[in-house]
Amino acid sequence: ARVIPFFTARATATVQISTPGLDKAMLFVSLPATALFVSSGFYPPLFSPGYLMLxxxxxxxxxxxFWFTPKLLKHPLLWSLHLSYLxxxxxxLLMALSLLTELLYFKDMLHLxxxxxxxxxxxxxxxxxxxxxxGRPLLVGNLLALSFAALLLSGVARTLAVLLAKPLLLWLLSGALWxxxxxxxxRVYLPILTSPRLDGRPG
Known part of the structure; x- marks a missing residue:
């Protein structure tokens, strides 16, 4: 609720978006949803935790x-965070549907x-x-953008694999993308993390 809009506002020179009412609502929904889901493994729940998950x-x-601005699409360090949150x-949503219907399996949707x-x-x-x-600027090149995209697509491929009669190809694709x-x-960060700071400060 704080990190992503803060990073977005700083990188795009826009006003930081705050949603205190929505944040509180999510807290009051997420905590009971988690408690109900965990307890359902031991006791029959009063109602399906899928409703609260939904x-x-x-x-x-x-x-x-509310956090979205088109300006973030120019920054891989931002769109990767937004897409992972998405x-x-x-x-x-998919896990909720797996609990409320027989169309999906919870364990498969968990991969996303x-x-x-x-x-x-x-x-x-x-x-x-x-x-x-x-001590480096918060900028990454196309190679890191490819890394972010590959990992995001890895989860998509692994989730879609269960919808196919022969999922082996998507399983392999997911692992390869990972x-x-x-x-x-x-490859990119080993030299960075094994070299002195650019600004000369300790660390």
């Missing part, structure tokens, strides 16, 4: 919409959150923090 997904999509919201949301957001933050803490993403990161 509401949480909608609230997350609304919040992401993947989280869509993942919640695990790969395209969590892993992709961590990769984007590692890229950003590694630059900032080594490897490409992190090999690029290592």
């Amino acid at each position: 509401l949480s997904a909608v609230l997350n999509l609304l919040r992401l919409g 993947a989280m919201a869509l993942g919640l 959150v695990a790969i395209s949301a969590m892993a992709a957001m961590m990769l984007s933050m590692m890229a950003r923090v590694s630059l900032g803490h080594t 490897l490409v993403a992190f090999l690029i990161f290592i």
Whole structure:
């Protein structure tokens, strides 16, 4: 609720968007949703946690919409964060549908959150923090943009794989995209992280 709009405002020279009412609503929905989902593994729930997950997904999509500005599309360090947040919201939506219908399996929809949301957001933050803490400008080239895109697509491919009768190709594609993403990161950032800071400061 704070980091993504803050980074977006700074990089795009726009006003930082604040949504306190929406943030509180999400807190009051997400915590019971998590508690209900976890407890449902031990006791029969009063109602399906899918309803609260669905509401949480909608609230997350609304919040992401408030944060959006076309200017962020020029900054890989920004669009990677926004797209990974979008993947989280869509993942919640799909997981909710898996609990409320028989069309999807929860464990399969979880891949979108695990790969395209969590892993992709961590990769984007590692890229950003590694630059900032080594005294470098917060700019990345096309190679890192490719890394971000590869990891985001890895989760999409893994999620779509379950919809096919023969998912092996998409499983392999997902794994290959994951490897490409992190090999690029290592190739670009190993020299950065093993060299002195550019500004001469300790660290």
